[in-house]
Structures are given as structure tokens and as C-alpha cells.
Amino acid sequence: MEGFGFQVEVKRTDRKKSASIALVGTLVKISVPKGLTDSLIRDLIIKRSPWIKKKLREQSLRPTFKPKKYVNGETVHYLGEDYCLQVVAGDQASIQIVDRYLVVTVLHCEKDEEQRVRLLLEGWYQGQAFLKLKERTESFTKIIGVTPKSVKVKNYKSRWGSCSISGEITYNWRIVLAPHRVIDYVVVHELCHLLEHNHSARYWRHVEQYAPDWKICRKWLRHHQQMLGIGN
Numbered sequence: 001m002e003g004f005g006f007q008v009e010v011k012r013t014d015r016k017k018s019a020s021i022a023l024v025g026t027l028v029k030i031s032v033p034k035g036l037t038d039s040l041i042r043d044l045i046i047k048r049s050p051w052i053k054k055k056l057r058e059q060s061l062r063p064t065f066k067p068k069k070y071v072n073g074e075t076v077h078y079l080g081e082d083y084c085l086q087v088v089a090g091d092q093a094s095i096q097i098v099d100r101y102l103v104v105t106v107l108h109c110e111k112d113e114e115q116r117v118r119l120l121l122e123g124w125y126q127g128q129a130f131l132k133l134k135e136r137t138e139s140f141t142k143i144i145g146v147t148p149k150s151v152k153v154k155n156y157k158s159r160w161g162s163c164s165i166s167g168e169i170t171y172n173w174r175i176v177l178a179p180h181r182v183i184d185y186v187v188v189h190e191l192c193h194l195l196e197h198n199h200s201a202r203y204w205r206h207v208e209q210y211a212p213d214w215k216i217c218r219k220w221l222r223h224h225q226q227m228l229g230i231g232n
């Protein structure tokens with residue numbers, strides 16, 4: 001169906017008693033009961049078009065996230081800063097930060113270079129994450145007056161960290177991509193679970209005390225989930 005200023009795909013189905021509209025990218029998919037006539041469908045689209053246009057507008061304003069390519073010139077993140085990835089070949093694999101560049105050296109003549117770069121980089125991030133998070137945890141441990149049983153980093157797919165009942169704290173290594181204040185918030189969040197093993201008002205009062213900007217940090221995390229490779 002045409003003439004609405006957006007692309008529409010109509011599906012008639014037996015299983016539907018009423019119409020439903022869904023946006024798949026910029027395509028507007030409409031499912032309607034089988035008997036609905038074209039003109040009634042048109043009326044329906046016209047009636048719902050302010051909503052559809054609003055959704056399409058919101059969608060176009062949202063940044064689109066392309067999967068990372070581990071090649072020269074890609075933007076990579078570390079401690080809240082953007083770096084330009086530079087891949088060079090050498091005799092020894094290594095990773096270095098030089099000015100605004102994150103230089104990944106891979107061995108000569110390797111196949112699947114992009115994959116090698118990704119693995120090297122992730123391994124490096126995990127090592128850096130462990131050092132950084134351990135250091136921040138130790139310093140907040142003294143301030144808050146709690147003692148975690150252990151501190152680890154892990155490859156979580158959908159969370160920033162966890163604190164077990166017995167006091168083992170595990171962080172997502174990806175948090176090392178975030179700015180320092182956000183890292184501190186995640187550390188405070190987990191350490192405060194040693195005081196309150198829940199998300200009660202009392203718990204958030206503890207968090208507020210040690211990370212007064214926790215709301216901003218939480219919002220930052222929510223907005224950058226995809227950039228950090230969470231919840232994809």
C-alpha cells in the first residue's frame with residue numbers, strides 16, 4: 001500500500017480479531033483480520049499515522065550501531081575515551097596506546113587478521129579491566145568499610161556485575177570501556193550489596209552516599225549498552 005509517506009506492508013490473517021501495527025526498521029507492518037477491506041485499512045493507517053510518524057522520527061534520531069570491525073580506522077573505546085584502531089604487523093603481538101591511537105600489533109602473515117585483532121583486544125581489555133576494577137574496589141572497600149570475599153572479571157552478556165550472598169564480586173570486563181565515574185558507580189553498586197543484598201530504598205541510600213551521581217551513571221550505562229556490547 002502506498003501514498004502515506006512511509007512504506008507499508010499489509011498482512012491479512014485469520015488469527016487476528018483486531019489490527020496491529022509494528023515497525024520493522026523503516027517498514028510499517030500491519031496485520032489485519034482477513035475480511036478488512038482496503039479502504040478500511042487505509043482509514044486505519046491514516047488514523048494511526050501520527051503515531052507511526054512519531055515512532056519513525058524517534059527511530060531516525062537514535063544512533064545506529066554497526067557491529068565493530070577490527071580494522072584500521074575503527075573507533076574503539078577505553079575508559080570513556082575514543083581511540084582510533086591501528087593494526088600493524090610485527091614480530092610480537094602487543095597493544096599500546098599512542099596518543100589517540102590504540103595500536104594493535106599482530107604477527108606477520110596471519111590469516112583471519114580481524115579475528116586475531118578482536119581476540120587480542122578483548123584479552124587486553126580483560127586484563128586492564130581486572131587491574132582497574134581491583135584497584136577501584138580496594139579503594140572503595142576502605143571508604144565503605146566492607147570486605148568482598150573475591151574480585152573477578154568475567155564475560156557477562158547482559159549485566160555489569162554481580163555480588164553473591166557470600167560476598168564474591170564479579171564485574172563485566174566491558175565496563176573498562178566506560179568513563180571513570182561510571183566504573184566507580186558499578187564498583188560502589190556491587191560493594192553496597194555487601195551492606196544490603198537487594199535494591200531497596202535503604203540500599204540506594206548507601207549508593208547515594210558513595211556515588212552521588214549514580215543516577216547519571218545508570219542512565220549512561222543504559223544508553224551505551226549497545227556500544228559496550230551488552231544486550232545485543
Ligand SMILES: [Zn+2]
Pocket residue numbers: 189193198199
Ligand atoms: Zn544490584
